[in-house]
Amino acid sequence: MQLSHRITHLTGGGSDGWDVFYKARRMIAEGQDVIELTIGEHDIRTDPVILDAMHRAALGGHTGYAMVPGTPGLRDAVADRLTARTGVPTTRDNILITPGGQSALFASHHAVCDEGDRALFLDPYYATYPGTIRSVGAVPVPVPTHAEDAFQPRPDDIARLASGAKSLLINTPNNPTGTVYSRQTLEGIASVCIENDLWLISDEVYDTQVWQGAHLSPRALPGMTDRTLVVGSMSKSHAMTGSRIGWIAGPEEVIQTLITLATHTTYGVAGFIQDAAEFALAQGTALEDEVSAPFRRRRALAQDILEGQNAVGLIPAQGAMYLMLDIRTTGLSGEDFANRLLDAHRIAVMPGESFGQSAAGHVRVAMTIDDDRFAEALRVLVDFAAPLSD
Numbered sequence: 001m002q003l004s005h006r007i008t009h010l011t012g013g014g015s016d017g018w019d020v021f022y023k024a025r026r027m028i029a030e031g032q033d034v035i036e037l038t039i040g041e042h043d044i045r046t047d048p049v050i051l052d053a054m055h056r057a058a059l060g061g062h063t064g065y066a067m068v069p070g071t072p073g074l075r076d077a078v079a080d081r082l083t084a085r086t087g088v089p090t091t092r093d094n095i096l097i098t099p100g101g102q103s104a105l106f107a108s109h110h111a112v113c114d115e116g117d118r119a120l121f122l123d124p125y126y127a128t129y130p131g132t133i134r135s136v137g138a139v140p141v142p143v144p145t146h147a148e149d150a151f152q153p154r155p156d157d158i159a160r161l162a163s164g165a166k167s168l169l170i171n172t173p174n175n176p177t178g179t180v181y182s183r184q185t186l187e188g189i190a191s192v193c194i195e196n197d198l199w200l201i202s203d204e205v206y207d208t209q210v211w212q213g214a215h216l217s218p219r220a221l222p223g224m225t226d227r228t229l230v231v232g233s234m235s236k237s238h239a240m241t242g243s244r245i246g247w248i249a250g251p252e253e254v255i256q257t258l259i260t261l262a263t264h265t266t267y268g269v270a271g272f273i274q275d276a277a278e279f280a281l282a283q284g285t286a287l288e289d290e291v292s293a294p295f296r297r298r299r300a301l302a303q304d305i306l307e308g309q310n311a312v313g314l315i316p317a318q319g320a321m322y323l324m325l326d327i328r329t330t331g332l333s334g335e336d337f338a339n340r341l342l343d344a345h346r347i348a349v350m351p352g353e354s355f356g357q358s359a360a361g362h363v364r365v366a367m368t369i370d371d372d373r374f375a376e377a378l379r380v381l382v383d384f385a386a387p388l389s390d
Protein backbone atom coordinates (compact mmCIF):
# COMPACT_ATOMS: atom_id res chain seq x y z
CA MET A 1 0.00 0.00 0.00
CA GLN A 2 1.30 3.42 -0.94
CA LEU A 3 1.27 6.36 1.45
CA SER A 4 0.74 9.86 0.15
CA HIS A 5 3.65 11.79 -1.29
CA ARG A 6 2.68 14.62 1.03
CA ILE A 7 3.17 12.59 4.20
CA THR A 8 6.27 10.68 3.09
CA HIS A 9 7.96 13.91 1.99
CA LEU A 10 6.95 16.00 4.98
CA THR A 11 10.52 16.40 6.12
CA GLY A 12 13.14 17.29 3.57
CA GLY A 13 15.18 14.12 4.03
CA GLY A 14 18.95 13.94 4.42
CA SER A 15 20.84 14.92 7.55
CA ASP A 16 19.04 17.73 9.35
CA GLY A 17 21.43 18.12 12.27
CA TRP A 18 19.07 16.48 14.74
CA ASP A 19 21.31 13.39 15.12
CA VAL A 20 23.07 15.05 18.06
CA PHE A 21 19.77 15.52 19.83
CA TYR A 22 18.78 11.87 19.39
CA LYS A 23 22.25 10.72 20.41
CA ALA A 24 21.98 12.77 23.63
CA ARG A 25 18.56 11.24 24.31
CA ARG A 26 20.03 7.73 23.84
CA MET A 27 22.88 8.50 26.22
CA ILE A 28 20.39 9.70 28.84
CA ALA A 29 18.28 6.56 28.36
CA GLU A 30 21.43 4.52 29.02
CA GLY A 31 21.81 6.34 32.32
CA GLN A 32 24.59 8.78 31.38
CA ASP A 33 24.63 12.21 32.98
CA VAL A 34 24.14 14.52 29.99
CA ILE A 35 23.62 18.27 30.36
CA GLU A 36 20.82 18.96 27.91
CA LEU A 37 20.70 22.41 26.37
CA THR A 38 18.74 21.36 23.34
CA ILE A 39 15.00 21.99 23.19
CA GLY A 40 12.81 24.83 24.43
CA GLU A 41 11.33 23.26 27.49
CA HIS A 42 11.39 25.25 30.74
CA ASP A 43 13.07 23.78 33.80
CA ILE A 44 10.02 24.80 35.83
CA ARG A 45 6.57 23.24 35.54
CA THR A 46 3.19 24.92 35.06
CA ASP A 47 2.41 27.03 38.16
CA PRO A 48 0.22 25.13 40.65
CA VAL A 49 -2.30 28.01 40.70
CA ILE A 50 -2.95 27.36 37.00
CA LEU A 51 -3.24 23.63 37.68
CA ASP A 52 -5.71 24.34 40.49
CA ALA A 53 -7.85 26.31 38.04
CA MET A 54 -7.62 23.41 35.58
CA HIS A 55 -8.62 20.94 38.30
CA ARG A 56 -11.54 23.07 39.41
CA ALA A 57 -12.77 23.40 35.82
CA ALA A 58 -12.54 19.66 35.21
CA LEU A 59 -14.31 18.80 38.49
CA GLY A 60 -16.88 21.45 37.64
CA GLY A 61 -17.79 19.43 34.56
CA HIS A 62 -15.92 21.20 31.77
CA THR A 63 -14.84 17.86 30.31
CA GLY A 64 -17.25 17.48 27.39
CA TYR A 65 -16.81 18.87 23.88
CA ALA A 66 -15.85 22.51 24.16
CA MET A 67 -16.97 25.08 21.60
CA VAL A 68 -14.85 24.59 18.49
CA PRO A 69 -13.63 28.20 18.10
CA GLY A 70 -12.72 28.31 21.79
CA THR A 71 -14.66 29.32 24.89
CA PRO A 72 -16.05 32.87 24.72
CA GLY A 73 -14.17 33.67 27.93
CA LEU A 74 -10.76 32.66 26.60
CA ARG A 75 -11.34 34.21 23.18
CA ASP A 76 -12.25 37.48 24.91
CA ALA A 77 -9.22 37.26 27.19
CA VAL A 78 -6.87 36.75 24.23
CA ALA A 79 -8.59 39.53 22.26
CA ASP A 80 -8.27 41.94 25.19
CA ARG A 81 -4.63 41.03 25.61
CA LEU A 82 -3.89 41.73 21.95
CA THR A 83 -5.84 44.98 21.98
CA ALA A 84 -3.93 46.14 25.04
CA ARG A 85 -0.53 45.12 23.69
CA THR A 86 -0.87 46.25 20.10
CA GLY A 87 -3.56 48.92 20.04
CA VAL A 88 -5.32 46.99 17.26
CA PRO A 89 -9.00 46.66 18.21
CA THR A 90 -9.50 42.91 18.52
CA THR A 91 -12.61 40.95 19.47
CA ARG A 92 -13.36 37.29 19.98
CA ASP A 93 -14.37 37.09 16.29
CA ASN A 94 -10.71 37.68 15.45
CA ILE A 95 -9.56 34.76 17.58
CA LEU A 96 -9.44 30.98 17.11
CA ILE A 97 -8.20 28.95 20.07
CA THR A 98 -5.91 26.12 18.92
CA PRO A 99 -4.14 23.15 20.49
CA GLY A 100 -0.83 25.03 20.72
CA GLY A 101 1.11 27.31 18.43
CA GLN A 102 2.24 24.43 16.22
CA SER A 103 -1.29 23.62 15.10
CA ALA A 104 -1.89 27.36 14.64
CA LEU A 105 1.08 27.46 12.23
CA PHE A 106 -0.41 24.54 10.30
CA ALA A 107 -3.91 26.05 10.21
CA SER A 108 -2.62 29.49 9.15
CA HIS A 109 -0.74 28.08 6.19
CA HIS A 110 -3.70 25.86 5.36
CA ALA A 111 -5.89 28.96 5.24
CA VAL A 112 -3.74 30.98 2.85
CA CYS A 113 -1.75 28.53 0.68
CA ASP A 114 -2.99 26.36 -2.14
CA GLU A 115 -1.23 23.27 -3.46
CA GLY A 116 2.07 24.29 -5.03
CA ASP A 117 2.07 27.86 -3.70
CA ARG A 118 5.39 29.24 -2.59
CA ALA A 119 5.48 30.05 1.13
CA LEU A 120 8.44 32.09 2.34
CA PHE A 121 10.09 31.79 5.74
CA LEU A 122 13.29 33.15 7.20
CA ASP A 123 16.41 31.05 7.68
CA PRO A 124 17.49 30.20 10.42
CA TYR A 125 14.07 28.94 11.38
CA TYR A 126 12.19 26.97 13.98
CA ALA A 127 12.73 23.38 12.93
CA THR A 128 9.16 22.50 12.01
CA TYR A 129 8.56 25.40 9.60
CA PRO A 130 9.41 23.74 6.26
CA GLY A 131 7.54 20.54 7.19
CA THR A 132 4.49 22.51 8.30
CA ILE A 133 4.46 24.33 4.97
CA ARG A 134 4.85 21.05 3.05
CA SER A 135 2.03 19.51 5.10
CA VAL A 136 -0.47 21.85 3.42
CA GLY A 137 0.95 21.10 -0.04
CA ALA A 138 2.83 24.40 -0.36
CA VAL A 139 6.49 24.79 -1.26
CA PRO A 140 8.77 26.10 1.50
CA VAL A 141 11.13 28.83 0.32
CA PRO A 142 13.82 29.85 2.83
CA VAL A 143 15.01 33.45 2.78
CA PRO A 144 18.52 33.78 4.22
CA THR A 145 19.37 36.11 7.07
CA HIS A 146 22.94 36.87 8.05
CA ALA A 147 25.04 36.40 11.18
CA GLU A 148 26.73 39.75 10.53
CA ASP A 149 23.33 41.45 10.86
CA ALA A 150 22.67 39.51 14.09
CA PHE A 151 20.07 37.75 11.93
CA GLN A 152 17.82 40.82 11.49
CA PRO A 153 16.15 40.06 8.16
CA ARG A 154 16.92 42.30 5.17
CA PRO A 155 13.62 43.20 3.51
CA ASP A 156 15.44 43.30 0.14
CA ASP A 157 16.34 39.62 0.50
CA ILE A 158 12.65 38.85 1.05
CA ALA A 159 11.58 41.08 -1.86
CA ARG A 160 13.89 39.18 -4.23
CA LEU A 161 11.96 35.95 -3.59
CA ALA A 162 8.51 37.44 -3.01
CA SER A 163 7.14 37.79 -6.51
CA GLY A 164 4.37 35.24 -7.01
CA ALA A 165 4.70 33.85 -3.46
CA LYS A 166 1.64 33.52 -1.23
CA SER A 167 2.84 34.00 2.30
CA LEU A 168 5.72 34.98 4.52
CA LEU A 169 6.28 33.43 7.94
CA ILE A 170 8.29 35.42 10.47
CA ASN A 171 9.12 34.82 14.12
CA THR A 172 10.02 37.55 16.58
CA PRO A 173 11.41 37.18 19.24
CA ASN A 174 13.19 34.54 17.22
CA ASN A 175 13.91 30.92 17.80
CA PRO A 176 16.73 29.95 17.27
CA THR A 177 18.61 33.27 17.09
CA GLY A 178 17.19 35.31 20.00
CA THR A 179 16.80 38.25 17.60
CA VAL A 180 13.96 40.70 18.22
CA TYR A 181 13.00 42.36 14.94
CA SER A 182 13.33 46.13 15.01
CA ARG A 183 10.58 48.51 13.94
CA GLN A 184 12.62 49.31 10.85
CA THR A 185 12.90 45.63 9.91
CA LEU A 186 9.19 45.06 10.45
CA GLU A 187 8.23 48.15 8.47
CA GLY A 188 10.41 46.90 5.63
CA ILE A 189 8.78 43.47 5.85
CA ALA A 190 5.32 45.07 5.85
CA SER A 191 6.16 47.00 2.65
CA VAL A 192 7.32 43.80 0.94
CA CYS A 193 4.08 42.06 1.97
CA ILE A 194 1.92 44.89 0.71
CA GLU A 195 3.84 45.31 -2.57
CA ASN A 196 3.73 41.59 -3.32
CA ASP A 197 0.31 40.88 -1.88
CA LEU A 198 1.66 38.37 0.65
CA TRP A 199 -0.10 37.07 3.71
CA LEU A 200 2.08 37.57 6.77
CA ILE A 201 2.06 34.79 9.34
CA SER A 202 3.63 36.22 12.47
CA ASP A 203 4.76 33.66 15.03
CA GLU A 204 4.84 35.58 18.32
CA VAL A 205 4.98 32.71 20.80
CA TYR A 206 7.97 34.32 22.58
CA ASP A 207 6.37 37.75 22.94
CA THR A 208 6.76 37.76 26.73
CA GLN A 209 10.48 36.99 26.55
CA VAL A 210 12.15 40.22 25.51
CA TRP A 211 15.43 41.20 27.15
CA GLN A 212 16.40 44.15 25.00
CA GLY A 213 14.25 46.46 22.88
CA ALA A 214 10.52 45.85 22.63
CA HIS A 215 8.28 43.37 20.91
CA LEU A 216 6.32 44.90 18.06
CA SER A 217 3.54 42.92 16.42
CA PRO A 218 3.48 43.62 12.67
CA ARG A 219 -0.32 43.26 12.79
CA ALA A 220 -0.28 46.76 14.27
CA LEU A 221 1.56 48.34 11.31
CA PRO A 222 -0.38 50.41 8.74
CA GLY A 223 -2.03 48.24 6.12
CA MET A 224 -1.14 44.99 7.87
CA THR A 225 -4.11 44.12 10.10
CA ASP A 226 -6.08 42.56 7.24
CA ARG A 227 -3.19 40.52 5.86
CA THR A 228 -1.60 39.27 9.08
CA LEU A 229 -2.30 36.09 11.03
CA VAL A 230 -0.69 36.12 14.46
CA VAL A 231 0.27 32.81 16.06
CA GLY A 232 0.27 32.88 19.86
CA SER A 233 0.70 30.29 22.57
CA MET A 234 0.69 29.80 26.33
CA SER A 235 3.55 27.28 26.02
CA LYS A 236 6.45 29.67 26.49
CA SER A 237 4.74 32.54 28.32
CA HIS A 238 3.18 30.39 31.05
CA ALA A 239 5.26 27.19 30.95
CA MET A 240 2.21 25.34 29.63
CA THR A 241 3.96 23.39 26.85
CA GLY A 242 2.13 20.15 27.65
CA SER A 243 -1.31 21.75 27.86
CA ARG A 244 -1.29 22.43 24.10
CA ILE A 245 -3.01 25.78 24.10
CA GLY A 246 -2.52 28.64 21.65
CA TRP A 247 -4.38 30.82 19.19
CA ILE A 248 -4.56 32.53 15.84
CA ALA A 249 -5.53 36.18 15.63
CA GLY A 250 -6.60 37.54 12.28
CA PRO A 251 -9.34 39.03 10.13
CA GLU A 252 -12.81 37.77 11.00
CA GLU A 253 -13.40 36.13 7.58
CA VAL A 254 -10.18 34.14 7.92
CA ILE A 255 -11.06 33.06 11.46
CA GLN A 256 -14.44 31.87 10.14
CA THR A 257 -12.74 29.59 7.61
CA LEU A 258 -10.34 28.40 10.28
CA ILE A 259 -13.24 27.46 12.53
CA THR A 260 -14.47 25.23 9.69
CA LEU A 261 -11.00 23.72 9.45
CA ALA A 262 -10.94 23.14 13.21
CA THR A 263 -14.35 21.47 13.02
CA HIS A 264 -12.86 18.97 10.56
CA THR A 265 -9.51 18.44 12.26
CA THR A 266 -9.02 19.16 15.97
CA TYR A 267 -12.62 19.77 16.99
CA GLY A 268 -11.41 22.28 19.51
CA VAL A 269 -9.40 22.25 22.71
CA ALA A 270 -10.30 20.68 26.07
CA GLY A 271 -12.54 23.04 28.05
CA PHE A 272 -10.68 22.65 31.34
CA ILE A 273 -7.41 23.58 29.62
CA GLN A 274 -9.06 26.67 28.16
CA ASP A 275 -10.43 27.65 31.57
CA ALA A 276 -6.95 27.27 33.05
CA ALA A 277 -5.52 29.43 30.27
CA GLU A 278 -8.18 32.08 30.87
CA PHE A 279 -7.34 32.04 34.56
CA ALA A 280 -3.61 32.36 33.77
CA LEU A 281 -4.16 35.35 31.47
CA ALA A 282 -6.29 37.02 34.14
CA GLN A 283 -3.25 37.02 36.46
CA GLY A 284 -1.68 39.70 34.26
CA THR A 285 2.05 39.93 33.82
CA ALA A 286 3.01 38.62 37.28
CA LEU A 287 3.01 34.95 36.25
CA GLU A 288 4.62 35.69 32.90
CA ASP A 289 7.44 37.62 34.54
CA GLU A 290 8.05 34.74 36.92
CA VAL A 291 8.27 32.30 34.01
CA SER A 292 10.62 34.47 31.95
CA ALA A 293 12.87 35.63 34.84
CA PRO A 294 15.25 32.63 34.76
CA PHE A 295 16.03 33.20 31.07
CA ARG A 296 16.66 36.89 31.63
CA ARG A 297 19.07 35.96 34.46
CA ARG A 298 20.89 33.26 32.50
CA ARG A 299 21.26 35.49 29.48
CA ALA A 300 23.05 38.01 31.73
CA LEU A 301 25.20 35.20 33.15
CA ALA A 302 26.11 34.11 29.63
CA GLN A 303 27.10 37.63 28.64
CA ASP A 304 29.53 37.77 31.58
CA ILE A 305 31.00 34.36 30.83
CA LEU A 306 31.45 35.03 27.12
CA GLU A 307 32.95 38.47 27.56
CA GLY A 308 36.68 38.87 27.00
CA GLN A 309 37.25 35.74 24.91
CA ASN A 310 37.25 35.26 21.16
CA ALA A 311 36.66 31.57 20.65
CA VAL A 312 32.89 31.79 20.89
CA GLY A 313 30.85 34.72 19.56
CA LEU A 314 27.49 35.56 21.10
CA ILE A 315 24.76 36.78 18.79
CA PRO A 316 23.15 39.50 20.97
CA ALA A 317 20.29 37.59 22.57
CA GLN A 318 17.49 40.15 22.65
CA GLY A 319 14.75 37.68 23.47
CA ALA A 320 13.54 34.07 23.78
CA MET A 321 15.11 31.26 25.77
CA TYR A 322 18.12 30.52 23.56
CA LEU A 323 21.61 31.73 22.80
CA MET A 324 23.05 31.47 19.32
CA LEU A 325 26.80 31.01 19.54
CA ASP A 326 29.11 31.61 16.61
CA ILE A 327 31.79 28.91 16.67
CA ARG A 328 33.20 29.53 13.19
CA THR A 329 36.66 30.39 14.55
CA THR A 330 37.01 26.73 15.54
CA GLY A 331 36.84 25.74 11.88
CA LEU A 332 34.18 23.15 12.74
CA SER A 333 30.64 22.94 11.49
CA GLY A 334 27.95 23.37 14.12
CA GLU A 335 27.23 19.68 13.77
CA ASP A 336 30.86 18.59 14.34
CA PHE A 337 31.22 20.99 17.24
CA ALA A 338 28.03 19.74 18.91
CA ASN A 339 28.98 16.09 18.37
CA ARG A 340 32.47 16.56 19.77
CA LEU A 341 31.20 18.56 22.75
CA LEU A 342 28.71 15.82 23.53
CA ASP A 343 31.32 13.06 23.26
CA ALA A 344 33.97 14.91 25.24
CA HIS A 345 31.90 16.63 27.93
CA ARG A 346 28.37 15.18 27.80
CA ILE A 347 26.95 18.60 27.00
CA ALA A 348 24.22 18.58 24.35
CA VAL A 349 23.61 21.68 22.24
CA MET A 350 21.84 22.00 18.89
CA PRO A 351 23.90 22.44 15.72
CA GLY A 352 22.98 25.66 13.93
CA GLU A 353 22.55 23.63 10.74
CA SER A 354 19.45 22.00 12.21
CA PHE A 355 17.79 25.42 11.86
CA GLY A 356 18.90 26.04 8.29
CA GLN A 357 22.02 26.90 6.32
CA SER A 358 22.15 30.52 7.51
CA ALA A 359 23.03 29.21 10.97
CA ALA A 360 25.90 26.99 9.77
CA GLY A 361 28.93 27.27 12.03
CA HIS A 362 26.77 28.15 15.00
CA VAL A 363 25.25 26.21 17.88
CA ARG A 364 22.08 27.00 19.76
CA VAL A 365 22.10 26.75 23.52
CA ALA A 366 18.76 26.52 25.36
CA MET A 367 18.96 28.34 28.69
CA THR A 368 16.81 25.69 30.31
CA ILE A 369 18.79 24.34 33.26
CA ASP A 370 19.52 25.85 36.65
CA ASP A 371 21.86 28.83 36.76
CA ASP A 372 24.89 27.10 38.28
CA ARG A 373 24.90 24.14 35.91
CA PHE A 374 24.15 26.46 33.01
CA ALA A 375 27.10 28.72 33.84
CA GLU A 376 29.39 25.74 34.32
CA ALA A 377 28.30 24.18 31.01
CA LEU A 378 29.01 27.45 29.19
CA ARG A 379 32.47 27.70 30.77
CA VAL A 380 33.23 24.14 29.65
CA LEU A 381 31.97 24.96 26.15
CA VAL A 382 34.25 28.01 25.93
CA ASP A 383 37.24 26.04 27.24
CA PHE A 384 36.49 23.35 24.68
CA ALA A 385 36.30 25.90 21.83
CA ALA A 386 39.38 27.94 22.82
CA PRO A 387 42.18 25.52 21.75
CA LEU A 388 40.33 24.76 18.51
CA SER A 389 40.31 28.44 17.55
CA ASP A 390 43.99 29.11 18.23
Ligand code: PMP
Binding pocket: 040, 099, 100, 101, 102, 103, 126, 171, 174, 175, 203, 205, 232, 233, 234, 235, 241, 245, 246
Ligand atom coordinates in the same frame (compact mmCIF):
# COMPACT_ATOMS: atom_id res chain seq x y z
N1 PMP B 1 6.95 28.62 17.19
C1 PMP B 1 8.18 28.62 17.71
C2 PMP B 1 9.17 29.61 17.19
C3 PMP B 1 8.54 27.69 18.69
O1 PMP B 1 9.78 27.70 19.18
C4 PMP B 1 7.57 26.75 19.12
C5 PMP B 1 7.88 25.70 20.16
N2 PMP B 1 9.17 25.45 20.47
C6 PMP B 1 6.30 26.81 18.55
C7 PMP B 1 6.01 27.76 17.59
C8 PMP B 1 5.21 25.87 18.92
O2 PMP B 1 4.91 25.93 20.24
P1 PMP B 1 3.60 25.29 20.87
O3 PMP B 1 3.00 24.39 19.85
O4 PMP B 1 4.06 24.56 22.08
O5 PMP B 1 2.73 26.44 21.19
